[in-house]
Amino acid sequence: MNEAKKKTRRRYGAELKQQILAQCAKPGASVASVAMSHGINANVVHKWRRQGSGALPALQAPSFVALPLAPPACAPAPDIRIELRRGATSVSLTWPLAAAEQCAVWMRELLR
Template identity: 80%
Template sequence: MNEAKKKMRRRYGAEFKQQILSECAEPGASLARIALSHGINANVVHKWRRQAGGALPVMGAPSFVPVPLPPAAHPPAPDIQIELRRGATSVSVTWPLAAAEQCAVWMRELLK
């Protein structure tokens, strides 16, 4: 008869756990990749996170970063230009930009 081998659970020290959790706290870090690289199941690392007080430490919320845009290559069009096509028929409409609200009303009526 074969004797059944008893599997022993691996034990990890607090320092090792803290190292893994700090690696997971890095921006862009993949918990699954980190766990796999250390030969640990990701579920174990998730358990350590819960035991340590929940989620990973919250990094600073992303702040607004202004992005300078180059000046527009073309000045804004002074008129609204609409081209409607249906089969072989094509209709081109030019509407003054100052009357954009009336253009919207006309388009809603047209598309009913």
């Protein structure tokens, strides 16, 4: 009879955990790629992150940094674009968005 192999859990030292979590905290770092580079399942690293790494010294939490935003470019207001086709005849219409109510009235009259 074959005996089933007993799987043992791998243990990782605090220093390695700290190193891996520090690599994951870098901007643009992928937890999956960092974990894979160390031969560790990404789910294990995600668990360490959720746990705050347990007995490890706490990593400095990222802080919010307010960045100034450029004012949006003053683009012209978008237009309403309508294309009507009947057989071989095609009519394209551009209506200013600011006059959307008048466009709706015109469409109602046209479709009566």
